[in-house]
Amino acid sequence: MPEPLLEARGIVKSFGRVRALRGANFTVLPNEVVALVGDNGAGKSTLVKTLAGVHQPDEGEILFEGEPVEIHTPLDARRLGIETVYQDLALAAELDAGANMFLGREIMRPGVLGRLGFIDKQAMRTRSREAFDNLGVALQDTAAPVATMSGGQRQGIAVSRAVTWASKVVFMDEPTAALGVVQTRNVLDLIGRVRGQGLAVVLISHNMPEVFEVADRIEVLRLGERVARFRRGDVSMEDVVGAMTGAITHDTQDDLERPEADRPDQDVGPDAPRR
């Protein structure tokens, strides 16, 4: 059984009188795409934000590569190699694409100027353009404020940012929500590529066909707790929806037991990951 890369155990989180998470568990294995699904209000975004350092859990623990960790701030999560594409994108609308890509991680000018605090806008623009091109995000003017771009372009920037910086796990909260057909295809392909490079991807989505296309495993959250976990190959969409509504529970660990030889597309070819 592979050791989980990231694991949440018994997370409890309340906001005032609302108990968003009631002892939620979650597991992310290395090099996989795991989908986190659930009905509205199940606690998916809250769980992701807790693991990303935006919220602090009231109870519970988080383990990273087997060791307990404290993720108090987004910086802590970043240091572990965890990046997030939030549902609201978390972009600064008045800043340009390069500025957003490097937000909080600005490239400083070399030498004395850098130590005085001067940033290298040119370098940031160039490097972010490279990343956008690699990931197929088309922007007419990288110097324009992000607010002047379409929803799809903005989502593309947010996804590029997380993918570019992450070294272990990428959380994506409804990444295709605002996208058209072609862009959705790009993101799904991207998810596959990202996983192949050694990153784990956590995908929150309402879109079952998408989930079934890219995910290796599916974990179901209901009313702030994990109620089911499946290997994608073992289950049907109806079963998953059933778990979301409470008709079925399946919180065993059999989704972890079998080796990953069942995963489609990745067994052969030069890109096949080595075990």
Next chain:
Amino acid sequence: MTDVTTQADRPELDDEQERPAPFWQRLVAGSSTPIGLILAALVLVFSVLEPNAFLDTANARNIATDAAVLLVLATGMTYVIITAGIDLSVGAVLVFSGVVSAKAMNAVGGDNWGVIFVGLAVALAGGLAWGLINGFLIAKAKIPAFVVTLGTLGMSLGASLVITGGVDEREVPFKLITTIGTGRAFDQIPWLVIIAFAVAIVFGIVLAATRFGRYTYAVGSNEEAARRAGIPVDRHLMKVYALAGTLAGLAGFLSLARFSTTTIGGHDTDNLQSIAAVVIGGTSLFGGIGTMLGSVFGVFIPAVLDNGFVIVGVNPFWQEIAVGAVLVGAVFLDQLRRRSQYQR
């Protein structure tokens, strides 16, 4: 950074696209250009109406000197408003800083650069103190900026009245008055104007080209996104308000040098004037947008109007109506231009 490459061809990096536009092109197309043009239009109008009076070197010098203190205030206010905040206490902090500075200089006694330096240090410290109080209450205690700075306005002005007994402090080292207050470089440009412009230029560069400046825009544009990106938002806000307070302190020192009295009653509208200057200059009250150059234009538009209306002979009671109307008109035009740019 994970390098994610595709099997498809990487598009050639287009050099032409990546080099920034030449300086003059950025200036012409820049966001503060329309306001600059409006300022130029006003100067033109008054020059045509009263060429001998308005276009005079001495008059230009007077306009600049009259605007110098406000320019220093507007520099700090630009940062504050870009973070989507506001600082109503600047005029009162200016008065407070002048008061404690004057008292300190009189306590030390003498008429030399040493005592002037003491006065400057005390003025800056006074402004910084109120700025930190503002920053702490806004960033940490999460009280809205409007409320906090309204409170510190009352407290700092009240403190000034307590310290002085309600009476202007009118003893100021003579050397201060003759050098910084009324002195000129090369016998032409008043030191007050040089200092004010130096402040605007330095902090304009910081705003445009440093990480501190970028964080200011980021926090104003989307505070939550900045937090999630790991930017220390609370600490940054404290620094911004501390800066505004310190600059108000400098402004108080400069005003003291110029008038040789603390002019307690003369700064009631400084806060609204500096906010108006910054907003006219193109900075959005909602945060994330603005330039220092715009604020400079924004300071000079009311200054030119005030001066021009007196020269042309507008009835003093009509002046306020006229200045207000032109202000609203100028911002309206700028908003129109912005909206057309952002439409998608």
Next chain:
Amino acid sequence: MTRKIWVLAASLAMLAFGVAACGSDDNGSTSSGASTSGSSSAAKKNYKMTLIAGVKGDEFYITMNCGAQAKAKELGVTLDFQGPDKFDASLQTPVVNAVAAKKPDAVLVAPTDTKAMYAPIKQLADAGTKVALVDTTLEQADFAVSQIASDNEGGGKAAADTLSKLIGGKGKVFVVNVKPGISTTDARGKGFEAGAKAAGLTYVGQQYDDDDPAKAAAVTKAALAKNPDLKGIFATNLFSAEGAASGIREAGKLGKVKIVGFDAGPKQVEDLKNGIVQALIAQKPAEIGADGVQQAYNALTGKPTEKQIGTGFTSITKDNLAENAAALYKPSC
């Protein structure tokens, strides 16, 4: 879209132009621009003068302007009127600077601070403008062609005598003053203090209100709270008298505390009629204004000038109000 913006920009410029052009007719001048035709003979030049008040909305200065305008008309001189929003040197300086740019032939100015206003006003004189100091003056006033003011110290003493009569010759008296550094009100306070002590009254002190009626009301109420047996108050100028009267009324001490105020604006006269204020020491602002214009004119035409002119004052009570109607200040000309 951009075309629309430029059209609006052009309209804005024209608006500024229009306001400025229209506004300039409405400046109380006698004959705007009629310098070459009609009334002027070859020997008489149309001199341009400006009166810079201490503060815009004060009936004292408005009355002064009326008197000055009348004299200007008589002499064939153009007179502008300008002033700051509040009685403060930091606000008056930009006004003086702007007036300096017009290089008028003469300026009548009421300095808001004896020291701070020296530099900007001197600038006027250095450029060749004849300067007459009206009402208030500067610590160094050698360059002025004339200083015209009431005998403020004498006025303060007269106020003390009037108040003494009103409260029966003894008791506690208090002064509501403006702020130090104003030559006129400083002198009134000084004259009152000397006069009160000479008359055997108990002088409990003076407080400043920064020429703000609201603050004047506040310090009055505070003084009443501190001295419940206060018998009389002397308010040294128009806004102070207005505020002191409000303070008395709000404290419920109407009639129990007598007020003598300096200046006789419409509000003070109302208070006088209603018995809130018992006496007003009216200056002669119209005379000061007219004298100012005359002295400036003399200086411009090479005639002799008087360095110092002291104008008188009138003591007004409810009883003699009718016969002293001419001494009252006007809210407009």
